[in-house]
Amino acid sequence: MTNANKTTLAGLDLAAQSLVGRWRLVLGKDAEAAGVCLAGGAGGEDQQGAEQTLEFVYGEARGAGSAGSALSVPKWIDRVNELFPKQAREVLEREMIQRRGISEILDQPDLLDRIEPNVELVKTLLTHKDLLTPKTRVLARKVIDKVVEELRKKLEIRVQQAITGALRKDRHSPRRVFRNLDLRTTLRRNLRNWNDERRKLFVDRIFFYAAEKNKRPWHVIVCVDQSGSMLESAIFSAVMASIFAELPGVKTSLVLFDTQVVDLTDRVGAPVDVLLSVQLGGGTDITRALEYCSGLVREPARTIVVLITDFYEGRPEADLVRVVARLAGADVRMIGLGALGYDAQPQYNRQTAKKLRKVGMDILSCTPEKLAECMGQIIRG
Structure with missing residues (x-):
């Protein structure tokens, strides 16, 4: 493929730049061979940073070289927080923990404060809770509490x-209290009283829910x-x-x-x-x-x-x-x-x-x- 046929970010509108950038992130090392290339200009620096964060986690699977190896876990977390939206951060952080282990996070408890709290992180912390230090245990509890509270609200x-x-509806009562009227049951039980000629439903029995406190x-x-x-x-x-x-x-x-x-x-x-x-x-x-x-x-x-x-x-x-x-x-x-x-x-x-x-x-x-x-x-x- 000639240079003229290669796709670069330079000279493309924002939508096209975004599309090319996403394909490059998917292809990894194979992007160059496919002619999907980075160029200077808008988005180039962020694109390179996004590639490095992915290579840090998926390097071998994407056929990448050592571009991501210069990152440490703390730097990687900072870059993920800077370059990716919340949903993507959760996925990447989960993958990082699963692929690289949790030992470095346990050795540096302040990292827990910087990782996006989610159910997968809670599972990881609970799985390794016997390895938690007193300081890490306090931070882990904060993470678990935040995720649990979000689930409760949801x-x-x-x-x-x-x-x-x-x-409120599992029992009926003989007490005729209007606010406890069970309209659906009342209509259903009196359908036999429908007068087709007069187009009216005659009600011979009204049903009321039992007061909740008495049940x-x-x-x-x-x-x-x-x-x-x-x-x-x-x-x-x-x-x-x-x-x-x-x-x-x-x-x-x-x-x-x-x-x-x-x-x-x-x-x-x-x-x-x-x-x-x-x-x-x-x-x-x-x-x-x-x-x-x-x-x-x-x-x-x-x-x-x-x-x-x-x-x-x-x-x-x-x-x-x-x-x-x-x-x-x-x-x-x-x-x-x-x-x-x-x-x-x-x-x-x-x-x-x-x-x-x-x-x-x-x-x-x-x-x-x-x-x-x-x-x-x-x-x-």
Whole structure:
């Protein structure tokens, strides 16, 4: 290819410069061979800086040379913050940690203050929490707290609407209080009274919701697998449990398990403390965890057990099927989640999950909002 045919940033309008620049970032070392070349002028310096930041992380995969090797982690973080938007920063920082390890960050705790807080960083910190120094632990807690708070703000309105709305509508009352009018049920139950000739609906019975304060609470038991593959789901579970705990008319229990069971109900309103208590690894005894949850049940028909696990049982599967069947047979509503989150790609034992579905457990892999909607449907009956 001749010089005349090569694409450079010089002489192009801004849109074309941006397009060429993006292709160059994608191609890396192969950009020159493809004729996608940098030139002096607008965007050139930033483009070179962006290339170096990518080579620092993806150098071998992109066939790059040593251009990114002159960067240190602190300089790289500064450059990423300067050159890339928030969403891209999160991806690049996640990749940097996964490919280059977290040791340098743990050795320089101030770097934690400069990395964009996100769920992937929280997962990394929790995975390596035993390596945290006292100073790094303080900073890690700040990062985890910020991410948890952002998740709470994102989720709580939708969750509250789904579940609180259902709580107000799960029972009817003979008390005729206008503000508690159940218009939908009133219309549905009186449709037989429709007079086609007069084009009017005659109502012979009006339905009202029960006053919320007079209703018995629902008990939500969140039971979370601590195995490493479930870490992202555990983060969302801790946040969701903290939201459930603040809902009127809901009692919330939080249980973590591997081969042992830990009841963290007393810390359900402090999701950061819950996450820092997670012990990753070890075996799995789902049956033991559900047997413990069974002991928490006081009113089965108003209890929902939310089990978050990969369904890989460490003891005979028949034991697990038996305890789920017993709970479901007692009118406890059972929800089993192979994953809970937005990006979670569930890798769970589908054969075991299928058997549990047959004996009464609803099996889902869903977003937190979808879980709340499912719980709302259960409460409405």
